[in-house]
Amino acid sequence: MKRFACLLATLCCLAFPLHAKDFLRAKDKQIVDAQGQPVILRGMGLGGWMLQEGYMLEVPQLGTQQVILARIAELIGEDKAQAWHQAWLDNHTTKADIDAMARWGFNSIRLPMHYALYTLPVDQEPVAGEQTWREEGFRRTDDLLRWAKANDLYVILDLHAGPGGQGNDINIADRDPSKPSLWEDRRHQDKMVALWRKLAERYKDEPYIAAYDIINEPNWGFADRADTNGCKETGNAPLRELLVRTTQAIREVDPRHIVIIEGNCWGNNYQGVLDAGLWDDNLVLSFHKYWSVTTRESIADWLALRDKHNVPIWLGETGENSNDWFSRTVALAEGNGMGWAWWPLKKIRYNNPLQIIPNPGYDKLLAYWRGEGAKPSAAEAEKALMQFASHDVNYANNVQHPDVIDALFRAPHSDQSVPFKRHVIAARGGRIAAIDFDMGRNGVAYRDDTPANHHISDGGERVVWNPAMAYRNDGVDLARAADGSLQVADLRPGEWLQYTIEVERGGRYRLHLATRGEGRASLQVNGEALPAQAIGEVSASFELLPGRNTLRVVAQAGAFDLLTLQLRR
Structure with a gap:
């Protein structure tokens, strides 16, 4: 009996964690756990789930979610448009997505919330000044929280679309510009404050909720309406007032959770917001970073705010660039303790x-919306839209991009490349597609003259680092051939590609490069350079060791496309 009791105690320990998840908190310049140890949040935002933006669906000309839904209703009717939206919400993010995020290495999730899933718009309230709560948003948040807890991930609640809309960038908040904004109608602000109090009541005892990000990317000119997005604003008094008021409402019911605040100008302009000091001892300042250089100087303003106010900072939203930019931005953030x-x-x-x-039907629908194709019938449109929302968007049918995951987790901290695909060279030789070069940062796995988009910093045009916009996200030019296949395009002097290969049988091999164009290239085999040769004549002979080897193709002159590398004994 004593032995059984010991066994039962052991099984109980295995079945239940010895320690619950810690409530995170702000301490000086760090986010810390219950033991005071720094925590680096490595998260992903679930953009496009509760709040759709036109560019994510390839309809930037439609812009806001409400316009997208209206255009869908024009084709298939209001009821079926709502059914489509429910199918989208059911399938865009599921437990399978969250399981994958945990496998990849994320430890947190940022949930961009649309207020209208949680409460009615002010102009639809049956009783003016009161709040009608909708279970839809709360239920889906509870679902996400369960999935996150199953994977030991934190959740950050982010009010992405506030009542009335918080700025002139209308797509990110689903704002109707013909109606008063969040800043122009006190009822919207009252609703926002009430919503956060309601959320805080619901989750006040939940440590897996890491923080409340109380309003995403305000962008509004308070003093000068010509300052469309508030980037020149020096006062920001209405923003501070709403942030303080919302924090106070949260603290009436929840003293423990971190409150994250964002400045004007898409989260980045804190002028005036902190002049009177911090109003809470558990605040974190968020900033957002897009399309700028990845030097320490590029985040100097936020580092200065951290030092001045002795408060943690968090890179609360970033991305939409190349893998090289991803890796350097992660290294920049983590290297500065955020x-x-x-x-x-x-x-x-x-x-x-x-x-x-x-699906092809959705592509035809996009062509119609662009004015480049015929209008589909209601039946055709419904079939395409429902397949898109019920099948195409679901994790099981998504294409996975391991190069992006590598760029976020391994490459920021490594000066080595790793294979994008396994290249096994048999005893008689083998063929490698040129597009399957190694993964790693620019200068580690490849070198390209335009590895990322920095147009915000340099004032130039947006750079497309991969003109094919397909297959992988590295800063290497890919292009489609006439048959639809992909190839490396326009290799210029100084650019290069590296391939890690596994050789079954060591010995002497010849390498032939299949190319288009004119120029000269050289090879490096296991770090040893071979003489440059004219394109079309590169068929060098060299020794390969059994097992792992590296090949590097270096452009020396001219400009050429690279299709394949063929190794023969």
Whole structure:
């Protein structure tokens, strides 16, 4: 009996964690756990789930979610449009997505919330000044929290679309510009404050909720309406007032959770917001970073705020760039003691961990919306839209991009490349597709003259680092051939690609490069350089060791495309 009791005690220890998840808190310049140990949040934002933005669905011309839904209703009717939206909410983010995030290495999730899933808009309230609560948003938040807890991940609640809309960038908040904004109608602000109090009441005892990010990317000119997005604002008094008021409402019911605040100008302009000091001892300042250089100087303003106010800072939203930029931005953030949340998990385009591949009917619908194709029938549109929302968007049918995950977790901290695909060279030789070069940062796995988009910093045009916008997100030019296949395009002097290969049988091999164009290239085999040769004549002979070897193709002159590398004994 004593032995059984010991066994039962052991099983209980295995079945239940010895310690509950810690409530996180702000301590001086760090986010810490219950033991006071620093915590680096490595997160992903679930953009496109509760709040759709046109660019994620390849309809930037439609912009806001409400316009997208209206255009869908024009095709298939209001009831079916609402059914489509419910299918989207059911399938865009599921437990499978959260399980994958945990496998990849994320420890947190940023949930971009649309207020209208939680409460009615002010102009739809049956009784003016009161709040009608909708179970839809709370239920889906509870679902996400359960999935996160099953994977030991924190959740950060982010009010992404506030009542009335918090800025002139209307897509990010689903704002109707014909109606008063959050800043122009006190009822919207009252609703926002009430919503956060309601959320705090619901989750006040939940340590897996890491923080409340109380309003995403305010962008509004308070003193000068011509300052469209509030980037020149020096006072920001209405913003501070709302942040303070919301924090106080949260603290009436929840003294423990971190409150995250964001400045004007898409979260980055804190002028005036902190002049009277911090109003709470558990605040974190968030900033957002897009399309800028990745030097320490690029975040100097926020580091200065951290030092001045002795408060943690958090890179609360970033992404939409190349893998090289991703790696350098993660290294920049973590090297300066701050966590990050990427954006987004999935969309139709390729530069995220998951890619949605739309069905042909949806592509035809996009052509119609662009004015480039015929209007589909209601039946055709419904079939395409429901397949998109019920099938295409689901994790099981998404394309996974391991190069993006590598860029976020391994490459920021490594000066070594790793294979994108396993290249096994048999005894008689083998063929390697040129597009399957190694993974790693620019200068480690490859070198390209335009590895990322820095147009915010340099004032230039947006750079497309991969013109094909397909297959992988590295800063290497890819292009489609006439048959639809992909190839490395326009290799210029000084650019290079590295390939890690596994050789079954060591010995002497010849390498032939399949190319288009004119120029000269050289090879490096296991770090040893071979003489440059004219393109079309590169068929060098060299020794390969059994097992792992590296090959590097270096452009020396001209400009050429690279299709394949063929190794023969």
